[in-house]
Amino acid sequence: MQKNKSTIIFENEDFVVLDKPSGLLSIPDREGKEISLKNILKEKYGEIFTVHRLDRDTSGLIVFAKNEISHKYLSQLFEERSVEKIYNGIVIGSLAEKKGSIDQPIAEHSHKQGTMIIHARGKASLTDYEVIEEYGNYSFMQFQIHTGRTHQIRIHMQHIGHPIACDDVYGNGEPVLISSFKKKFKLSKSEESERPILNRIALHSSKLSFKDAKGIAHIFEAPLPKDMSALLQQLRKWKR
Numbered sequence: 140m141q142k143n144k145s146t147i148i149f150e151n152e153d154f155v156v157l158d159k160p161s162g163l164l165s166i167p168d169r170e171g172k173e174i175s176l177k178n179i180l181k182e183k184y185g186e187i188f189t190v191h192r193l194d195r196d197t198s199g200l201i202v203f204a205k206n207e208i209s210h211k212y213l214s215q216l217f218e219e220r221s222v223e224k225i226y227n228g229i230v231i232g233s234l235a236e237k238k239g240s241i242d243q244p245i246a247e248h249s250h251k252q253g254t255m256i257i258h259a260r261g262k263a264s265l266t267d268y269e270v271i272e273e274y275g276n277y278s279f280m281q282f283q284i285h286t287g288r289t290h291q292i293r294i295h296m297q298h299i300g301h302p303i304a305c306d307d308v309y310g311n312g313e314p315v316l317i318s319s320f321k322k323k324f325k326l327s328k329s330e331e332s333e334r335p336i337l338n339r340i341a342l343h344s345s346k347l348s349f350k351d352a353k354g355i356a357h358i359f360e361a362p363l364p365k366d367m368s369a370l371l372q373q374l375r376k377w378k379r
Contacts (some may be wrong), residue, residue, distance in 0.1 A: 144160060145157040145158060145159050145160060145163065145176055145179070146158040146361075148200065148359050148361065149357070149359060150205075152205065152206075153204065153205055153206060153208075153209035153351065153352065154190070154202055154203065154204050154205055154209050154213060154351075155180070155184075155187075155202070155203050155205065156200060156201070156202050156347070156357075156359050157176065157200070157201055157203070158198070158199060158200060158361040159176055159193055159197075159198060159199060159200075159201050159344075160198055160364070161195075161196050161197065161198040161339045161340070161364065161366070162195065162196060162339065163175070163176055163195065164176065164195050165177065165189075165192035165193050165194075165195075165201060166189050166192055176201065176203075177189060177203070180203055184205060186205070186206070187203050187204070187205065188203060188204040188205070188206070188207065188209070188210035189203065189204075190202045190203060190204050190210065190213045190214055190217060191217050191287060193344055194290065194293075194340065194342075196305075196339040196340040196342075197340060197342045197343065197344060198342075198343045198344070198361075198364045198367075199226070199343040199344030199345055199361045199364075200344045200345070200346070200347045200359055200360075200361045201344065202347065208352075209352065212351075212352045213349075216349050216350075217287055218287075220285050220286065221349060221350075222347060222348065222349040223283070223346070223347065223348035223349070224283065224284050224287070224344070224346075224347060225281060225282070225283050225344075225345050225346035225347075226281070226282040226283075226284065226292055226342060226343060226344050226345060227271075227279070227280065227281055227282075227342075227343050227345045227363060227367075228279075228280050228282060228292060228296070228303050228304075228341055228342040228343065229277050229278070229279055229280070229303070229304045229315075229337075229341035229367065229370060229371070230277065230278050230280055230296050230301040230302065230303055230304060230341075231276070231277060231301055231302055231303075231304055231310065231311075232276070232277070232278065232300070232301050233270075233273050233275065233278055234268075234270055234278060234299070234301055237269065237270040238268070238269045238270070239267075239268060240265060240266065240267050240268070241264075241265070241266045241268065241295040241296075241298065241299060242263075242264070242265050243257045243261075243264060243295060243298055244257065244258060244259060244260070244261035244262060244263055244264055245257060245258070245261045245262055245264040245288040245289070245290075245291060245294060246258040246260055246261030246262070247289075253289075254290075254308060255288070255289055255290045255294050256294070257294060257298050262286070262288060263286060264286045264288045264291055264295070265284070265285040265286055266282055266283070266284050266285070266291060266292055266295045267282065267283040267284075267285070268280055268281070268282050268283075268295075268296075269281050269282075272371075272374075272375070274374040274375070274377075274378050275378070276319060277304060277315075277374055278301070279371060279374075281345075290308070290309070292342060293306055293308070293309045293340070293342070294309055296309070297309035297310065303340055303341055303342050304337065304340075304341040304370075305337055305338055305339055305340050305341055306340050306341075314335030314336075314337060314338035315335060315336050315337040315338070315341075315370055316333050316335055316336065317333070317336055317373055317377075318333055336366075336369060336370050336373060337366050337367065337369075337370045339366070341367055341370070343361070343363055343364060343367060344361065345360060345361055345362075345363070346358070346359065346360050346361075347359045
């Protein structure tokens with residue numbers, strides 16, 4: 140998927156659902172110099188409204204409203220926790236508890252702008268998690284978030300000691316190399332250094348479910364992107 144190429148999963152007169160690639164901003168940042176998905180949609184539709192957002196490096200499903208009435212309705216759905224939000228991610232290590240909930244309040248860091256912390260004065264935040272597959276160094280997981288805090292899954296996983304792979308804010312930020320799990324890895328003669336198999340936050344918004352203003356139930360799904368799928372394929376292959 141090209142960096143700025145988002146796939147439209149569904150659209151009607153009220154809203155549009157897209158599969159956002161990793162590396163593309165959902166909405167313009169403070170400087171406004173970089174292209175964002177919202178800018179792209181504005182060019183296409185003229186008027187577009189932000190309902191929720193994904194981190195730049197997180198891929199997957201995102202919803203934008205096409206009019207003010209729809210924006211109000213959908214924003215309320217997200218705020219009232221009436222949207223089922225499922226994510227998939229690859230985390231570092233093996234979890235002792237294979238299934239559980241992380242109920243920890245999240246607040247903005249007082250000194251580091253745009254960074255979150257677990258803090259008693261924070262907003263209530265709830266993440267359910269389940270391990271789908273384990274590979275020793277890494278685990279493939281499913282998350283359901285019941286709240287929509289900034290960096291929620293990322294900080295909750297850091298809190299329990301298993302940060303999302305390649306997370307440079309809440310983890311070590313190191314890219315995933317095949318040599319890290321394949322014992323007898325050798326570089327090909329044409330390569331001077333090993334190319335990472337994944338070097339972005341291993342998190343993907345894979346499923347959204349909600350009822351629209353007319354009472355019609357929608358279930359949207361976005362398959363895992365190629366980079367995460369390729370890593371899983373290699374992890375399965377070299378599983379110890």
